[in-house]
Amino acid sequence: SDRRRRARILMKQYGRTINLKNDPQIIERYLEHHRAIWPEVERGLKSIGIERMLIFKLGRQLFMFMETTDDFDPGRDFPRYEAINPRNREWQELMASMQEAVPDAQPGEWWAEMKLVFSL
Template sequence: MDSCDYKSYAQALDLVNDKELIEEYKKYHKNVWKEVNEALCSIGIKKMKIFLLGTHLFMYYEARADFDPKIDFQKYTELTPKANEWDNLMRKFQQKISDIPENQLGEWWSPMDLVYDLDWFKQQQ
């Protein structure tokens, strides 16, 4: 697959507003379990990055063109007990974003709309 076979995604979620829990969350992500990374790759994720600002998480990832977050993230938790354990463990640190309309909420992570892409400009050149 070349770069044309992948799509970009962005999602947001909040962490519980507790400094100790946030530090613990960050420590877990410095040492993500091998089975979790393997499961993410096996569902078609090529790149994934999570950024933190205060209690706000922003996740950027690239996945194969036919990736469906609603279906494939469910598959991820079913691939290995460790991926499911990780997902459940992370939920103690996380909470849905509270200040967005209900119709924009995702199952857990909320999808974000793309409003700017430098490639749009490059394609006009």
């Protein structure tokens, strides 16, 4: 069945975090952009194997949850996503201008990878 096939494909899950810059106007701009995400961005993310992406906010901290196809590789596929369409890179640069890494991020890490510690 289609449902069983989807369950087989959605094998990888990721949790990542980043902060928005500490400026209420920047935070509101970020939220406005995500209420009206560019269609190229949505298509581009799906084309590299991201089946589901949720972003939660508390204060200025963001938490992103992603479900991806089993063959998704962030190191390979996010650069590929930016290369698919110049608008995707433009979106990434715009979002990055409103963000800053969390203190616990690894050197050079933007969205910090979180470790799964419990699953029900």
